Amino acid sequence: MIPLRTIQASNRLIASDPPVFRNPIALFVGATSGIGEATVKQFAQHTLALRPRVYLLGRNSDAGHRIVQDCQxxxxTGEFHFLPVDVSLLSAVDEISAMLLKKEPYLNLLFLSTGTAAGKTETRENLRTLTSLLYYSRLRFTINLLPLLQSTPPGHLRRVISVLSGGYEGPIVDVADLDGRRLSMREFRGQVSSATTLAMETLAEQAPTVSFINQYPGTVRSGLFRDADSWYGWVVWAVLLVIGWLVYLPTREVAERHVFLATSARFQARERAEKQRVLVEGVEVARGTDGRVGSGVYSVWWDGETSGEEVMEILRGLRREGMREAVWRVTESVFVRVTGKVRVEV
Structure with missing residues (x-):
């Protein structure tokens, strides 16, 4: 476990490291409550005087505009913009992506934390809402915005973080049911986490100067289970209602840890376009999902530690079965079916 005081020491260096953080541009997807809201506020605080430009996406306009005022x-010194959008729709993801591709010269950070506990609803694009929010729309944003991430000035940060379930990768990925319609919620968590990590490995080959993180945030107070529509979701909601105060991580600590994930040299790209930054005492470059130190893709537990040998073995097995390539083929085929193209075109 990386202690909170170490996390905070690293975050205090952000303002003193201008070659990496001057004029950062960041996109927070799912930022109108919970983890996204707390993290964007901490990011605003830690980039004081660095003139950041930050975009917040979410469905709740009242909350979005309030959070923009709080961040300001x-x-x-920063610019904070809220864009109301339902990112469960890939067409909406493409609209926002096209706007950013036209408007912005680069992107330093893509932070993805959308979620829902509703497992039975579908979008009007005929995708399971749960899978669209946790997987498809996140990958769509990442693929669409890779050109901006790669256009970041030499020596500057380039990072994608998906707040999901790193460390819970499962040994079975059914590419015939990537939506997970026939899976229990526990089985679905293993599948979507493995699919995310494997897709990130493919993206890291396409964009080796960008680092990718699949992270499990721990048990956090949020409105995630307000949309629950299954016995599993109701049980979790009821349990947390009773004992949540015993297990919830402090929201401020969670946000500090996410700012650390977003900025620390611990999570390097496989080809380092970033300046070689000095790590704070007690922090080393992390081991990637392929078992190599600094290899660019990281499955990360809530405490900042990367997944252990059990997860590494699961991922090795999936690669041997050709699942990385299979997941990518199915993901691209879904994108083409829904939008008519693999990625947005500007």
């Missing part, structure tokens, strides 16, 4: 108060 925390960091008067």
């Amino acid at each position: 108060a925390l960091n008067p």
Whole structure:
């Protein structure tokens, strides 16, 4: 476990490392409550005087505009913009992506934390809402915005974080049911986490100067289970209602840890376009999902440690079965079916 005081020491270096963080541009997808809201506020605080430009996406306009005002108060030098959008729709993801590709010269950070506990609803694009929010729309944003991430000035940060279930990768991925319609929620978590990590490995080959993180945030107070529509979701909601105060991680600590994930040299790209930054004492470059140190893709537990040998063996097995390639083929085929193209075109 990386202690909170070490996390905070690393975060305090952000403002003193201008070659990496000058004028950062960041996109927070799912930022109107919970983890996204807390993290974007911490990011605003830690980038004081660095003139960040930050975009927040979410469905709740009232919350979005309130959070923009909060961030502006925390960091008067920054620009904070809220864009109301339902990112469960890939067409909406493409619209936002096209706007950013036209408007912005680069992107330093893509932070993805959308979620729902509703397992039975579907989008009007005939995707399971749960899978669209946790997997398809996140991958669509990442693929669409890779050109901006790769256009970041030499020496500057380039990173994608998906707050999901790193460390819970499962040994079975059914590419015939990547939506997970026939799976229990526990089985689905293993599948979507493995699919995310494997897709990130493919993306890291396409964009080796960008680092990718699949992270499990721990048990956090949020409104995630307000949409629950299954016995599993109701049980979890009821249990947390009773004992949540015993197991919830402090929201501020969770946000600090996510800012650390977003900025620390611990999680390097496989080809380092970033300046070689000095790590704070007690922090080393992490081991990637292929078992090599600094290999660019990381499955990360809530405490900042990367997944252990059990997860590494599961991923090795999936690669031997050709699942990385199979997941990518199915993901691209879904994108083409829904939008008519593999990625947005500008």
